[in-house]
Amino acid sequence: xxxxxxxxxxxxxxxxxxxxxxxxxxxxxxxxxxxxxxxxxxxxxxxxxxxxxxxxxxxxxxxxxxxxxxxxxxxxxxxxxxxxxxxxxxxxxxxxxxxxxxxxxxxxxxxxxxxxxxxxxxxxxxxxxxxxxxxxxxxxxxxxxxxxxxxxxxxxxxxxxxxxxxxxxxxxxxxxxxxxxxxxxxxxxxxxxxxxxxxxxxxxxxxxxxxxxxxxxxxxxxxxxxxxxxxxxxxxxxxxxxxxxxxxxxxxxxxxxxxxxxxxxxxxxxxxxxxxxxxxxxxxxxxxxxxxxxxxxxxxxxxxxxxxxxxxxxxxxxxxxxxxxxxxxxxxxxxxxxxxxxxxxxxxx
Numbered sequence: 001x002x003x004x005x006x007x008x009x010x011x012x013x014x015x016x017x018x019x020x021x022x023x024x025x026x027x028x029x030x031x032x033x034x035x036x037x038x039x040x041x042x043x044x045x046x047x048x049x050x051x052x053x054x055x056x057x058x059x060x061x062x063x064x065x066x067x068x069x070x071x072x073x074x075x076x077x078x079x080x081x082x083x084x085x086x087x088x089x090x091x092x093x094x095x096x097x098x099x100x101x102x103x104x105x106x107x108x109x110x111x112x113x114x115x116x117x118x119x120x121x122x123x124x125x126x127x128x129x130x131x132x133x134x135x136x137x138x139x140x141x142x143x144x145x146x147x148x149x150x151x152x153x154x155x156x157x158x159x160x161x162x163x164x165x166x167x168x169x170x171x172x173x174x175x176x177x178x179x180x181x182x183x184x185x186x187x188x189x190x191x192x193x194x195x196x197x198x199x200x201x202x203x204x205x206x207x208x209x210x211x212x213x214x215x216x217x218x219x220x221x222x223x224x225x226x227x228x229x230x231x232x233x234x235x236x237x238x239x240x241x242x243x244x245x246x247x248x249x250x251x252x253x254x255x256x257x258x259x260x261x262x263x264x265x266x267x268x269x270x271x272x273x274x275x276x277x278x279x280x281x282x283x284x285x286x287x288x289x290x291x292x293x294x295x296x297x298x299x300x301x302x303x304x305x306x307x308x309x310x311x312x313x314x315x316x317x318x319x320x321x322x323x324x325x326x327x328x329x330x331x332x333x334x335x336x337x338x339x340x341x342x343x344x345x346x347x348x349x
Contacts, residue, residue, distance in 0.1 A: 037115070038216075039147050041198065041199075042117070042147050045118035046118045046145045047145055050062060050122075050143060053136060059138050062142055064144070064202065065143060065161075066174075066204055067178075070146070072144045072159050073146030073147065073157075074146070075087055075146060079157075085107075086107060087159075092105070096163070099166060102161065104134035104161075105134070106135070106157070106158040109155050111152065113152070121154060135158075135160075140161060142166065145158050174190070181337065182337035182338065183208075185343075186206050189220075189224075189343050192224070194224045207336055208335060208337030211333040211336075212333075213270055214256075214272075215242070215246070215270060216273075217334075218256070218269070221246075222250060224343055225285060227249040227250060227252075227253050229252070232247075232248045233257075238267050241269045243269050256281065259271065274333055275333075276303070276330030278339070279304050279307040279311045279328075283310045288313075289310065291314070294319060296308065296312070296319065296327055298327045308328050314346075
């Protein structure tokens with residue numbers, strides 16, 4: 001099940017309702033447990049699919065407008081909780097650079113939150129003349145892609161444009177973490193070689209607000225600890241995963257046992273990692289001793305309480321509700337920005 005709309009000029013098709021006034025963006029629920037890929041990977045896939053179509057026809061590829069991704073993501077999220085509709089002109093003009101000369105906008109929705117990649121939505125767009133015209137328009141040189149996903153499925157927005165004197169220079173290693181709370185930690189773990197980014201092969205974005213999957217966590221720790229290959233449990237669900245080698249290495253090092261105790265025949269590489277699970281991984285990775293750390297009010301019934309206490313005693317975590325930090329939020333999912341902070345503290349960066 002899915003829906004798409006397109007806009008190539010300022011004239012909307014008659015099927016579109018009148019554009020709404022500039023809305024307040026609503027904060028929605030986190031990435032669902034059944035989402036097979038992160039938003040950053042999904043957006044990178046959509047960019048790659050566009051450029052594959054353009055290259056095949058001798059059209060110059062477009063470049064990702066990294067500084068606009070968050071704003072376009074916000075629009076995809078707004079559609080989820082309000083109306084499936086194009087951006088109002090006032091919002092679009094606030095997103096585009098002042099020197100823009102032309103633009104095009106594609107939006108889409110697919111009800112399957114478990115899509116393994118972006119091909120379904122890309123094919124929906126290519127199957128519509130208006131969307132395809134945007135994708136193959138040689139006048140466009142830049143593209144901002146933003147998505148949102150929850151139990152209702154994937155919501156996607158593409159904003160194509162051309163502008164003079166663009167893009168602006170990014171501040172630091174990545175273009176999407178400028179001014180973010182965790183930017184210093186992200187820069188430190190990038191400099192240490194713990195991460196390359198979230199949108200290969202370009203890797204100029206870190207996606208600090210995306211959730212960390214168990215597979216990504218395996219890669220973080222493998223790079224950070226320089227783990228060697230070795231004999232490990234033969235998990236049944238990581239064959240073909242880009243993180244398979246990292247998963248095998250952290251298993252051989254005893255950092256993970258699996259995700260389905262007591263059998264532990266699976267690793268669940270695409271499942272998001274909770275803060276409690278992260279505490280267990282880091283406690284094993286750094287061989288932290290049992291110790292009494294901060295007395296968090298919300299971990300008494302958690303199976304990860306001992307690991308959480310060890311992590312707090314080592315100064316790797318302070319809590320989840322600053323400045324009081326009386327809670328750890330063991331069941332909340334870990335973002336990539338938070339993971340950078342945990343690793344920076346753990347390694348004293």
